[in-house]
Amino acid sequence: MNKKSQLLKGSLEGCVLRIIDIEKETYGYEIARILKENGFEDISEGTLYPLYTRLQKNGFITATMRKSDLGPMRKYYSLTNKGKKELESFIDTWNYLTKCIHLILRGNI
């Protein structure tokens, strides 16, 4: 895995929470599609699916099974209040980190 992928993977949880937040209710295929179209080309479902399960277990998202237009049941994810708080906290941490990293990289130390 290259450096870019490793950095992206570290921020994956926050990105998935934000995608679900934007879409209100969405499913695995859609989340993966949005991620791939936005720089996460190398991300595999083998990484994403356990992440959804972990987010569910932590109470950040809920999953509802409903019939899809293709036939079988599909899991639709939506953000919980706890998930919204987690996302806000992620955004704050991310902003703080990027600000600090920018300062260092620009030589403003």
Place this chain on the structure above:
Amino acid sequence: MYYIVAKFIRGVSKLKTKKIIEEMNEYSSNLNEQHQKIFDEILLRIRFSELGEHDAEEFSHHCLNLFLQAENENKNIKEILGTDDVTAFCDEYITEVKSNYHFMKKIYLKIKYIPLMLLIFSFWEIGLNSIFPTWIKEKRFIVEVPITLSTVVSTLFMILMVYFGLQYAPKISFELNHGSKKQDRRWTLIFFLIFLLTTIFFVVSKLLFRQVLFTLNYLVFLALLGAIYTLQYIIEDVIHRGNVNE
């Protein structure tokens, strides 16, 4: 053969898991031949892994949805899965999920089929060797059955055989390893030898280890296994309800 044994031993304890499996059987037949082959490989690798039954079936069901969506949009499955290496794809999921398991869950997953195996092998050893012959010959139903050393040894041996069989099945599977016919013949010979040695073991144990160790009330034994199995069902159902709303 492994697939049938695994499915039988693992059973389908929860209705929701059963529903998922039924859906997979129904809709996977709609996939094109190439996708069906890849999907079957994923199914076998995930089912033979050391994952909990629900984690395994849910991920397989999720993969089926991805395959159907890919076909619907005329997209390459590699693009959807993120890789064309099915083994790496499955291993990534298995490693990720297993790393989040509590060690108690890992132990539980290793021993959860023991009550079911005890039920099957005790029926074979006690039912077919003691209860039914007495019932047919003497028209008498015996509940207190003598347990010989042979019965204990054979049952333990069979549990170990099934355990190792399931453990090593994916590693030696011709289908999963895309092996050559030569390799397949070699494994057929090995299996024949294992079958032969097992038969010899059972015959010798029946002849040599006939001493009675204790008597067992078979109905109490069955009730105990039933209680353990019900408890397992309830625990797994409670865990599952916490994850998904239906």
